[in-house]
Amino acid sequence: GVHQYNLTTNVSKLLISLPSTAAPDYIQAANKISEDASGDIWFSLDESLVKYSYDTQAITTEFSLPTEKLNADVVRAHIVLPDFLIIGTSYGLISVNRATKEQTEILFLTKEDRNVENQNVKTLAIDQFDNFWIGTVEGLYRMSLRELIHSLNHKTLTAIADQAIKDRNIWAISAEETGLLHIMTDLGYYQLDPVNKEVQHVFLPTDSRYAISNDILKSIVIDNNNNLWIGSGNDGAIYWMQYATEFKNVFNLFGGRGDKIFTDNNVWSLHQQDEETLWIGTKNGLNKYN
Numbered sequence: 001g002v003h004q005y006n007l008t009t010n011v012s013k014l015l016i017s018l019p020s021t022a023a024p025d026y027i028q029a030a031n032k033i034s035e036d037a038s039g040d041i042w043f044s045l046d047e048s049l050v051k052y053s054y055d056t057q058a059i060t061t062e063f064s065l066p067t068e069k070l071n072a073d074v075v076r077a078h079i080v081l082p083d084f085l086i087i088g089t090s091y092g093l094i095s096v097n098r099a100t101k102e103q104t105e106i107l108f109l110t111k112e113d114r115n116v117e118n119q120n121v122k123t124l125a126i127d128q129f130d131n132f133w134i135g136t137v138e139g140l141y142r143m144s145l146r147e148l149i150h151s152l153n154h155k156t157l158t159a160i161a162d163q164a165i166k167d168r169n170i171w172a173i174s175a176e177e178t179g180l181l182h183i184m185t186d187l188g189y190y191q192l193d194p195v196n197k198e199v200q201h202v203f204l205p206t207d208s209r210y211a212i213s214n215d216i217l218k219s220i221v222i223d224n225n226n227n228l229w230i231g232s233g234n235d236g237a238i239y240w241m242q243y244a245t246e247f248k249n250v251f252n253l254f255g256g257r258g259d260k261i262f263t264d265n266n267v268w269s270l271h272q273q274d275e276e277t278l279w280i281g282t283k284n285g286l287n288k289y290n
């Protein structure tokens with residue numbers, strides 16, 4: 001479920017606990033969290049998209065998987081727009097009209113190009129150039145956000161996505177103010193310049209001097225100096241100073257609990273609170289790193 005942690009009192013409480021429809025003994029996990037312009041918090045749970053209001057404390061379900069999808073599919077990502085919700089699931093990309101609640105499947109590839117893997121959406125992002133990015137199990141795709149919204153408003157979806165990176169399993173996308181994209185994949189870290197469409201494979205973890213055992217990179221946060229914290233599959237957090245092209249690996253060594261920096265080396269999510277504080281969500285708990 002979803003837990004709320006109070007930084008002042010150092011106390012956490014269970015905020016959302018929704019049983020799975022398919023397996024009632026299982027509580028839906030939260031796969032994505034975001035905050036909209038009005039301060040509401042949105043959660044992509046396994047089977048639903050849920051909104052939490054700080055003002056009213058109300059919890060509302062804005063989207064649920066169809067019954068036929070409950071046993072095999074999950075909700076992984078979302079983008080909240082003024083008039084539409086865009087929802088990434090393991091079976092495709094879905095839009096929900098916020099006024100009418102009408103749902104539409106966004107077929108962002110032609111019938112000939114679609115397959116199970118490239119319809120399996122893992123992450124979504126929007127950059128400053130009005131690009132809408134779709135990260136899937138098999139590649140990264142780009143659409144014009146303006147064209148997508150126009151098509152949804154007029155119910156004439158004709159916008160087809162361009163492939164930006166082929167084959168790779170896309171775990172996370174983050175954009176600098178310059179527009180440069182940082183992309184975490186099953187084969188390390190890529191950069192993409194959306195203006196000239198150049199792609200660079202920057203870092204393959206297992207092919208480095210840092211003795212990293214797994215190429216999967218799951219998460220990323222950009223600090224105020226445009227340096228990167230990257231969450232790895234099994235090797236802790238990696239700090240990359242872009243302009244010095246230097247990496248620092250922060251991870252647990254073998255030993256007892258007192259020797260450990262994190263509660264687990266499998267890093268799922270990252271959030272920088274300020275210049276001195278990094279929050280690290282791992283497979284085994286939440287860590288505060290100074």
